[in-house]
Amino acid sequence: MTLTGQTSTRKLLYWGSHYLMIAAFVIFALFPLYWLLKVSVTPNDILYTEGVRLWPSRTSWENYAFVLTQSNFPHYFLNSVIVSGTTALVTTLIAALTGYAFSRFAFRGKVIIVALMLITQMFPLVMLIAPIFKILAPLGLTDSLTGLIIVYTAFNVPFATFLMQSFFDGIPKDLEEAAMIDGNTRFEAFRAIILPLTLPGVAATLGFVFTAAWSELLFALMLVSSESASTFPVGLLSFVSKFSVDFGQMMAAGVLALVPACLFFLLIQRYLVQGLTAGAVKG
Amino acid sequence: MASIQIENARKSYGAVDVLHGIDLNISDGEFIVLVGPSGCGKSTLLRMIAGLEDITSGAISIAGTVVNELQPKDRDIAMVFQSYALYPHMSVAENMSYALALRKTAKEKISDAISGVAEILGLTALLDRRPKALSGGQRQRVAMGRAIVRKPQAFLFDEPLSNLDARLREQMRTEIRKLHRRLGATSVYVTHDQIEAMTMADRIVAMHDGIIQQVGSPVEIYDRPANIFVASFIGSPAMNFLEGSYEIADATTAGIRLSDGALISVLPVADAKPGQAITLGARPEHISIVADAQSGGLPAKVELIEPMGLSTLVHVTLAGKPIKIFTMDRPDYPVDSFIHIAFDMAKIHVFDTASEKRLPPANAAGILT
Amino acid sequence: MNTGTQTGKLPVERRGGFSRKFSGIIEPYLYVSPALVLIIAVMLMPLILGLSYAFRDIRILNPFSGGFVGTAHFEALISDQAFLDALANTAWWTFGSLLFQFGLGLVLALLLNRQFLGRRLVQALVFLPWAVPTFLSGLNWAWMFNPVVGPLPHWMTSLGLMAEPFNILSDPDLAMWGPIIANIWFGIPFFAITLLAALQSIPKELYEAASIDGATTRQQFISITLPFLAPTIAITLMLRTIWIANFADLIVVMTNGGPADSTQIVASYIFTQAFRRLDFGYASAIAAVLLVLLLAYALSVIALRRAMTHTDS
Ligand SMILES: Nc1ncnc2c1ncn2[C@@H]1O[C@H](COP(=O)(O)OP(=O)(O)OP(=O)(O)O)[C@@H](O)[C@H]1O
Ligand SMILES: [Mg+2]
Numbered sequence: 001m002t003l004t005g006q007t008s009t010r011k012l013l014y015w016g017s018h019y020l021m022i023a024a025f026v027i028f029a030l031f032p033l034y035w036l037l038k039v040s041v042t043p044n045d046i047l048y049t050e051g052v053r054l055w056p057s058r059t060s061w062e063n064y065a066f067v068l069t070q071s072n073f074p075h076y077f078l079n080s081v082i083v084s085g086t087t088a089l090v091t092t093l094i095a096a097l098t099g100y101a102f103s104r105f106a107f108r109g110k111v112i113i114v115a116l117m118l119i120t121q122m123f124p125l126v127m128l129i130a131p132i133f134k135i136l137a138p139l140g141l142t143d144s145l146t147g148l149i150i151v152y153t154a155f156n157v158p159f160a161t162f163l164m165q166s167f168f169d170g171i172p173k174d175l176e177e178a179a180m181i182d183g184n185t186r187f188e189a190f191r192a193i194i195l196p197l198t199l200p201g202v203a204a205t206l207g208f209v210f211t212a213a214w215s216e217l218l219f220a221l222m223l224v225s226s227e228s229a230s231t232f233p234v235g236l237l238s239f240v241s242k243f244s245v246d247f248g249q250m251m252a253a254g255v256l257a258l259v260p261a262c263l264f265f266l267l268i269q270r271y272l273v274q275g276l277t278a279g280a281v282k283g
Numbered sequence: 284m285a286s287i288q289i290e291n292a293r294k295s296y297g298a299v300d301v302l303h304g305i306d307l308n309i310s311d312g313e314f315i316v317l318v319g320p321s322g323c324g325k326s327t328l329l330r331m332i333a334g335l336e337d338i339t340s341g342a343i344s345i346a347g348t349v350v351n352e353l354q355p356k357d358r359d360i361a362m363v364f365q366s367y368a369l370y371p372h373m374s375v376a377e378n379m380s381y382a383l384a385l386r387k388t389a390k391e392k393i394s395d396a397i398s399g400v401a402e403i404l405g406l407t408a409l410l411d412r413r414p415k416a417l418s419g420g421q422r423q424r425v426a427m428g429r430a431i432v433r434k435p436q437a438f439l440f441d442e443p444l445s446n447l448d449a450r451l452r453e454q455m456r457t458e459i460r461k462l463h464r465r466l467g468a469t470s471v472y473v474t475h476d477q478i479e480a481m482t483m484a485d486r487i488v489a490m491h492d493g494i495i496q497q498v499g500s501p502v503e504i505y506d507r508p509a510n511i512f513v514a515s516f517i518g519s520p521a522m523n524f525l526e527g528s529y530e531i532a533d534a535t536t537a538g539i540r541l542s543d544g545a546l547i548s549v550l551p552v553a554d555a556k557p558g559q560a561i562t563l564g565a566r567p568e569h570i571s572i573v574a575d576a577q578s579g580g581l582p583a584k585v586e587l588i589e590p591m592g593l594s595t596l597v598h599v600t601l602a603g604k605p606i607k608i609f610t611m612d613r614p615d616y617p618v619d620s621f622i623h624i625a626f627d628m629a630k631i632h633v634f635d636t637a638s639e640k641r642l643p644p645a646n647a648a649g650i651l652t
Numbered sequence: 653m654n655t656g657t658q659t660g661k662l663p664v665e666r667r668g669g670f671s672r673k674f675s676g677i678i679e680p681y682l683y684v685s686p687a688l689v690l691i692i693a694v695m696l697m698p699l700i701l702g703l704s705y706a707f708r709d710i711r712i713l714n715p716f717s718g719g720f721v722g723t724a725h726f727e728a729l730i731s732d733q734a735f736l737d738a739l740a741n742t743a744w745w746t747f748g749s750l751l752f753q754f755g756l757g758l759v760l761a762l763l764l765n766r767q768f769l770g771r772r773l774v775q776a777l778v779f780l781p782w783a784v785p786t787f788l789s790g791l792n793w794a795w796m797f798n799p800v801v802g803p804l805p806h807w808m809t810s811l812g813l814m815a816e817p818f819n820i821l822s823d824p825d826l827a828m829w830g831p832i833i834a835n836i837w838f839g840i841p842f843f844a845i846t847l848l849a850a851l852q853s854i855p856k857e858l859y860e861a862a863s864i865d866g867a868t869t870r871q872q873f874i875s876i877t878l879p880f881l882a883p884t885i886a887i888t889l890m891l892r893t894i895w896i897a898n899f900a901d902l903i904v905v906m907t908n909g910g911p912a913d914s915t916q917i918v919a920s921y922i923f924t925q926a927f928r929r930l931d932f933g934y935a936s937a938i939a940a941v942l943l944v945l946l947l948a949y950a951l952s953v954i955a956l957r958r959a960m961t962h963t964d965s
Binding site (some may be wrong): 116127 | 697846
Binding site for chain 1 (some may be wrong): 333334356361366368369371372381382
């Protein structure tokens, strides 16, 4: 066999297995979602009789029609978008500031603050519901989207901070020093030079926080009692009545709930993976 | 352009003192080179001038104004980093115009300034590129350009050439010197490369362990090093040192008696008493190889012959100490053979072993110093 | 000498001196203060309040409860077999999930770190599970494991892994696999995204240099990729361990701790105590123990890392 022949078969093998593995991941990721979709378009009367078929003999969109027109879901979606979007933005902003301070400054009390953030991650959130309710109620922040946003932001800040810090650690500090000599204050340098370079990290953090807030159920259920401030996971529960679960409608709502989340991911996807810092330093 | 005064500047990180009271006056338009071994505090001093580090005590002033309390952005200085620190998300032109844009300079003025500087540095064709699409040398030029367009009061350089290969470094060295002559800007240049220090500086500041050892022109530093540290740090190949005790022969000659009993003649020095412990310093080019003992030579054993192109370096041992000798000849002594070497009496440096300070010659050389 | 001017005493502005030092000292606190205020108000204070319940008798439906009981809850806990079993299950659940999430996430990140046709699409698709609400994905997986309406048992039977289709969620020996698989499915994107972002920041020149030096792909992975990823790996693994140990949602939805408590982890046991038995005092005591255990884990990981980095240098 010739040398080029050898390398090209190796290449073929390499890319073959590469695509095979990618395909495996895609199938693993998508199959449950496919099943969600399948259940949502299966008419109720054949839901169980054709339970294990890959695609039902008849399909119907009535579950979707019901969710979109007869239920409160559009409203829940809107609430969820507001809560998750705001939480993602606010959390990422706060986490960027804190992560930057952790990455760049040595200051008194830093270890204590880091420890504090870690410890808050170790206590089951379930046990915080009652105390948080006690604190928020007098402020009029229960049963409101603002209250949810505050709580979600607090929950997500510690992790988002550590994540942002790890991204800032990867950016040479010469860069903001150069900017400070060029005429920026430190904060301006952070905003104009460092933050744009951590866009992949910012996007990843936004994505994590958004999805965490998007799917949170416990606090949404416990802190909010009115329909008008309910988020979409709480709405999903409304399909679970005392006697039965309306799976078709629930899955339809679930599939619809994927749409904003997907749009959000597509939006940040562009920034997620880019070697932005290339060329900053050295020869 | 401006002068820079540093007065009793100290820096400590917690309990660690890094700079112990630095005094330095840099006059308008001067090119100062800070040299010293790694960790001696050169970068720290430079960063204190820039305002990137707080000054623990003392004062730094630029153009007559104390700047201790000014932020870097208010000091009107430019700095070239060892890592270049180019903004990766900006084009070359944007990198260079960033500071001017922050100062709200008019657009036309900025583009004039940039095209002028780009011309000087040969960057005109690269203005639209991002740093990642540049070679190391080109990035270095952009870093220079970014500093130059601002027309600052002073330039600070922190080992700007250390990432370049030898040839490019040599070329940039002359270019920076030319630029300096053209712009006449006050410059402080940090390096641990003593060739850069010798070739570029108006004055060299030699530092060691956070203390200035000597300030002087390159020739002054080379010919009259203030102490053993400066003598050994400046010059390549490095100065040879031998220890012995001081002896006085007559009014015009003194000698250093080595441990093996050999005597090396030196000019008498003012502040030494007979029997005082002395360290003798001789640069490789001030030792010559002579025919035999009759012509005043001392026997030395050949260890290695090192051809260096233009010249040859002969490694020998004398009184158990290694000695390097610089010669323009092409010697071919066999290893382990004995040759005779002679020291150029007028060029030998005498240091007090205890204080490590140089003891200047008493008479004739008194005029020299 | 070309510097003739001997400067006298320079006038130092005392006022300004104070301000620069002062602003230098307070600057970091300005950056961290929003986070700090929020965390203290919304997490630390409730956490302390919650911990205090561990020493009180708090049962929601019992009007006589509320008194101080000292360490009675903790004494009861030592002999609570269900709790001890839940501890063992927690370890199994946490490390079983984490190992696969991390391993597969790393493989996925490495696959995506290569340029190939359709990469962006694939990237968007494989990250989707992360966006599905936990509650819904739990239900969906439970649905798929059910032989009446789900395909998985039938597939496993055809593959010879099962004699006949049955629901693993109702088999005490296998039930834990159900939530673990759902958790792996849900958690891979997290590691993939984080590691991918870290991979992207490795300077390409390093690989070029290494391949010129003749390093094989595996050697490059060990000598360049892993060391560069190490900080990200260390921090995310530790945080995720803590997070998963506390993550009861999938278990509550899919098995509710059953059958026969075989999938009961500490976090779901707390949930059961608090919301089914309405015994908040006892639930808080369990939560306090979990907190101490996780703290011990985190401290030992940090100590281990410190020891390792010290021997390195
Ligand atoms: N943040 C800090 N905390 C404690 N010590 C520090 C800090 N920064 C620098 N140092 C110490 O200060 C001393 C001087 O450092 P500096 O960077 O000025 O050295 P340098 O002369 O520039 O060396 P090099 O030639 O290697 O760049 C070093 O011993 C260093 O360890
Ligand atoms: Mg330095």
